């Protein structure tokens with residue numbers, strides 16, 4: 001088994017709970033409570049802030065120009081298409097400026113930000129990849145499982161499409177390949193970060209229904 005497959009298997013309980021979560025089912029059916037989606041997007045925009053910083057750290061620590069290019073193209077997508085989705089969603093949901101830029105952070109968001117900061121500050125490409133791979137592979141996995149027609153509202157449909165398209169699938173496959181290539185040299189540190197990230201992904205969804 002590859003390292004990425006082994007790490008996923010070691011975290012199967014939280015992984016499976018996250019990718020089969022009520023959040024994904026309700027989003028896919030276009031029947032999520034707007035207050036739940038609003039709360040999710042407000043916290044997730046703060047996740048994305050540190051995520052972009054972590055991508056920057058991966059670009060800086062990568063061991064090849066080819067990897068830097070691939071990560072940079074992905075960074076460009078997050079900071080264009082994905083960022084404008086957030087802005088349009090916030091407009092649609094009436095989210096004021098203060099909540100877009102400086103909302104009260106949940107404990108889970110704060111823990112996720114800390115994890116991403118720690119991975120970035122390790123200056124290790126393998127450790128940065130461990131967190132990036134969880135975030136993107138887990139989102140591809142819940143989005144790919146949804147079947148049936150896309151929901152009508154862009155609020156639901158675009159959040160699914162951003163995580164279920166051929167470009168994104170290819171990027172996740174590449175991220176896993178990079179982790180499989182460089183992770184084994186730092187396996188204990190990578191496994192610890194990977195496991196914490198999977199737990200936080202699950203908590204991020206669970207928090208919405210407490």
Ligand SMILES: Cc1ncc(CO)c(N)n1
Pocket residue numbers: 044047135136139201204
């Ligand atoms: C919490 C979380 N994990 C992963 C992604 C995918 O980038 C996201 N937007 N939010």
